[in-house]
Amino acid sequence: MKHRTFFWFFLPTGFAMFLFIALPIVSVVTQSLFAPHEAVFVEVENCGPFGCTTETTIDQDATRAVRDANPIGRFVGLDIYLDRGHLAINEVREAWATSENWGQFRNALGNLPFYRAMAFTLTYTFFVTPALILLGLLIALAVNAVTQRLKGLVIFFSLLPFTVTPLIGSLVLFWMIDSRGILGNVVSYLAGDPDLSIKASTPLMWAAIIIWGIWHSAPFAFVVFYAGLQTLPKDQLEAAQIDGASRFQQVRFVIIPHLMPLVTFVALIMLMDNFRVFEPIVGFSASAHATSLSWIIFNDMGGETRQLSAAAATSVLTIIGVAFLLSPVLVRTWRDFKVKS
């Protein structure tokens, strides 16, 4: 295909991505360097029968004029990144100086919103990803062994948690683990504590969101692995059997190596997706116990105040996090590409 033809074919999609993905990244970075204008204060002298008093009030008109003249705000450099809501350099330094042991330092970090969100986001990502791969693999192996007639039905039901809207899926589960819901009742019965409330406990809430994550994404892993199992060469398994491999050894030394490229694929996709965990925190109304980076951005942007600069700074930090997660893939792809060319 000629360069010219390629250009015209690719133009619409390239333009859309440039305008609404590439430029917004620039916009986010710019925004994060500017803070909203401060209000303009005026001193008004009120003279009454008992002498004069000066009052400081906000000059609404002047404030609006400044804001309209330069809507992006005033340039503050990296200040927003370093403030208490983000990297909180001063607070971290102080905590480092004053705490006597790791536990204290960790607690101090836990009170800072960014580090709190980071802790949950990373815990979620690195718990859910391996767990969903394992569960997906087990389901794939099991479904592959049941009779043909059941398979379609099982796949149909398995797809539900994955295709249903994440927010809706988390609400459905949230209502069930409500202390008056069916799972909440089961849990408090098992724990032997009738007053147990999952909503009120931070560790239980983390566990609930992590379980939701596994439930939501395991079907994806299952479907991919199941497709991989269909391409498994029969003679390899038979050869392993003749060599006396037990069923477990067949899985360990024949099936898993065969599926390994798919495992890497699922792991990469899921690391990216789990890092953006957001909907379950809204669905479970869990923000008192667990927050994530995406949730902070959402929370800053929403409501009446719309703290765009704060949201933008968190966005940039999140993008940097994604870049870290993605870098091994990119390096590998680049190496493959260099080998090929």
Added chain:
Amino acid sequence: MASKAQNMPLGLKIATYSFVAIWVIMAAFPFLWTAWGSFKVELDFFSISNWTNAITGERTQLTHGSRFTGAGYEGAWVQEEFWRATINTSIICVFVVCTSLTLGTLGGYALSRSGFRYTFWLLIIALIFRALPPITLVAGYMLPFFEWNVWGILPTAIIVLVAMNQPFTLWMLHSFFQNIPKELDESAKVDGCTQFQAFRFVIVPVMWPGVITTGLFSFLLAYNDFAVTSMLLSESNRTMVPAIAAFLGTTYTEGQVMFAVAAVVSATAPLFVLVLIFQRQIVSGLTAGAVKG
């Protein structure tokens, strides 16, 4: 498969079947339970006295004289005007799917037919874009959209969703087009077609399976989106998912939770039908990327 040596011992067979059964229950039960409960009153679905009330519907019987009630649905659809959100969602889904498929097929076709090095880099850039959480980009839209006065309306949300969908659509259609033999359009070009004519008359007739599969995922993305639509749409233009979230925010009072439950069931039903009809396409779509890459 039927080799005798592969037959499972009875114990393992039982274990396998029960594991599959447990998984199916885990996957399906929450939805069935919520669908069942949506026809009850709140005191049954969230029963303080006895959880079996949710099954038998004691309180529902007392309040409405029947074991089932449509009160939640009436409240959501009539009183809270959930139908508006449904219409908005339909508009957004139709336009997002059509536009992103049009852009995506052209781009994906070009990427699959051009052997130059920059196609590789374009695909990598698309992969990076795919990895960005949508909400991080939303922060960049807000100020310009406010300035240009386009915040809050459906077309804005549609364009943004189309753009965010492009990386994934490109990857998927690129791999589908690579499976269509190049000889097809090359022979058309030998017969005197331009590249576009070759695409229009030779490739378009055979591309539909791939396009339908990709369209399904575009649809799911638009339908399931919460981050973009809740931030970029004004209250009157809300789609279903932000509307459900808003139910919880403002109306967490007695009885009204059931509105949200009914709305959730209403929003899940189309997806249920979708999976039922397009199960094969969804599975092939999920595996297309994996088997290739």
